[in-house]
Amino acid sequence: MxxxxxxxxxxxxxxxxxxxxxxxxxxxxxxxxxxxxxxxxxxxxxxxxxxxxxxxxxxxxxxxxxxxxxxxxxxxxxxxxxxxxxxxxxxxxxxxxxxxxxxxxxETIDVTLPWDRRLTGARHPLTTTQELVGDVFTAMGWEVAEGPEIEAEWFNFDALNIGVDHPARSLMDTFFVVGKDGTADSGLVLRTHTSPVQARVMLTRTPPIYVVCPGKVFRTDELDATHSPVFHQLEGLVIDKGITMAHLKGTLDHMAEAFFGPGIVTRLRPSYFPFTEPSAEPDLLCFVCRGESVGNPDRPCRTCGSEGWIEWGGCGMVNPRVLRACGIDPDVYSGFAFGMGIERTMMFRNNAADMRDIVEGDVRFTAAFGMEA
Structure with missing residues (x-):
């Protein structure tokens, strides 16, 4: 074992x-x-x-x-x-x-860098401002009227009580269109204001007339921070029975509130324009200080220069001579007209400081406004 x-x-x-x-x-x-x-x-x-x-x-x-x-x-x-x-x-x-x-x-990504150097386009703030103008006035029952940018001298001057020898005619700094013979006697100009549209409307329509006329105008100005040879104007025209300066003042106040906010009103200073009588220059209550900077050294305002008001444009009752030239009886009808620069309005509303930024086409300027008018 x-x-x-x-x-x-x-x-x-x-x-x-x-x-x-x-x-x-x-x-x-x-x-x-x-x-x-x-x-x-x-x-x-x-x-x-x-x-x-x-x-x-x-x-x-x-x-x-x-x-x-x-x-x-x-x-x-x-x-x-x-x-x-x-x-x-x-x-x-x-x-x-x-x-x-x-x-x-x-693989770190710097999110502060531009995401795309080829920026897409944007709607220009002047375009959206003009559309806002149309919205404000069509909401009141007005119409938007347009006219040609190359205009006959008669519509641009004569129909508006600016005769051949009128001093205001030489102050318009007009671009004259050269004729076939090489002279400036073609009878055509690049319109210096949108008032010719008012004359065309009065000639083709029967009162009552309530129209607003935004558009491009031309003057021989140098481009700088506050001037441009090509700019945009907004003009309004009302022709009806019993129209007074009170209607004009109420319209301007409504427009001022629509553009700059509640409580913004206008005042009228006596002035002279050949196509209105009486004439006035509307001032806008400063939308920054609302007049509180006047006489107050502790609160200066750069926007209005501590004056409380900002110059805005021109206005007045339509001159009877203009009504007659356009076939309207001034003994039956009266009306008012007003006009102001759209660029100036946009600069006020959006705090843009230099006219050149508006026209140079830099998409970085326009993109900042987005879809806001």
């Missing part, structure tokens, strides 16, 4: 020896630390944690041990495998942090 089995055979369990396990853990740690990126770390994980790794093969040897030795060997190998997994997790965390930092640095 054979003798009792040997309870522990070192030759069969050499892979489970403490020295062998420590060597496996050290090799795994060294391989993990040597991994320069996540791909290399994945390869090291397969070699030292996978099914064919030294520790996995050593774990299989536990089955060859006697029952009394299996528990102790199992504890040693579990500790070794736990140490390897911890070393892997630490290196994985470090490499992922390095990757995230690198990606953040390489």
């Amino acid at each position: 054979s003798g009792a089995n040997d309870p522990y055979d070192p030759k069969q369990v050499a892979a489970l020896a403490p020295a062998a396990l420590e060597q496996g853990v050290a090799a795994a740690r060294q391989a993990f630390e040597a991994a320069a990126d996540l791909d290399q770390l994945k390869a090291a994980q397969t070699a030292h944690v996978g099914d064919r790794s030294p520790l996995a093969l050593a774990n299989r040897e536990i089955g060859a041990l006697p029952p009394a030795a299996k528990a102790d060997a199992g504890k040693r190998i579990n500790a070794a495998r736990s140490a390897v997994r911890q070393a892997f997790a630490e290196r994985l965390a470090a490499l992922e942090a390095e990757r995230d930092a690198r990606v953040l640095a390489e």
Whole structure:
């Protein structure tokens, strides 16, 4: 009969020896630390944690041990495998942090930079201002009237009581259209104001007439911060029975509130225009200080120069001579007319300081207004 089995055979369990396990853990740690990126770390994980790794093969040897030795060997190998997994997790965390930092640095986007250097176009604020004018007056039952920009001298001057020898005619700084013979006697001009539209309306319509006439006009001015050879005007005309200056004042006050906000009113200063009698220049209550800067050195106002009012345009009752020239009986009908620059109105309303910004076509200027009129 054979003798009792040997309870522990070192030759069969050499892979489970403490020295062998420590060597496996050290090799795994060294391989993990040597991994320069996540791909290399994945390869090291397969070699030292996978099914064919030294520790996995050593774990299989536990089955060859006697029952009394299996528990102790199992504890040693579990500790070794736990140490390897911890070393892997630490290196994985470090490499992922390095990757995230690198990606953040390489792919950072400066959100303060222009997103597109080729800006799209925008509707010009003059266009939207003219549309606002139309909205304000059509809401009152008025009509929008238009006329040609190349105008006959008769409509531009004579019909408006500006005769050939009238001094106002020379002050218009007019662009005359050259005729076929090379002289300026073609009888045509680039209109100096939108008042010719009023004359055309009176000649083609029967009162009552309520029209507003926005449009482009031309004068031989130099382009600077406050002047332009090409600009836009807004004119209004009313012809009806019993029209007085009170109707004119009420219309201007309504327009001022529509453009500049509640509480903004106008005042009329006596003036002279050949096509209105009496004539006046409407001033606008300063929409910044609302008159509170007048006589108040502690609160100066740059917009109105601490005067409380801002010059806005011209107005008056339509001159009877203009009514007769356009075929309307001044003994039956009366009317008023007013006019102001659209650029000036827009500059007031939107705090634009330089006329050149309006006409230079820089989309950065127009884009700032968006769809706001």
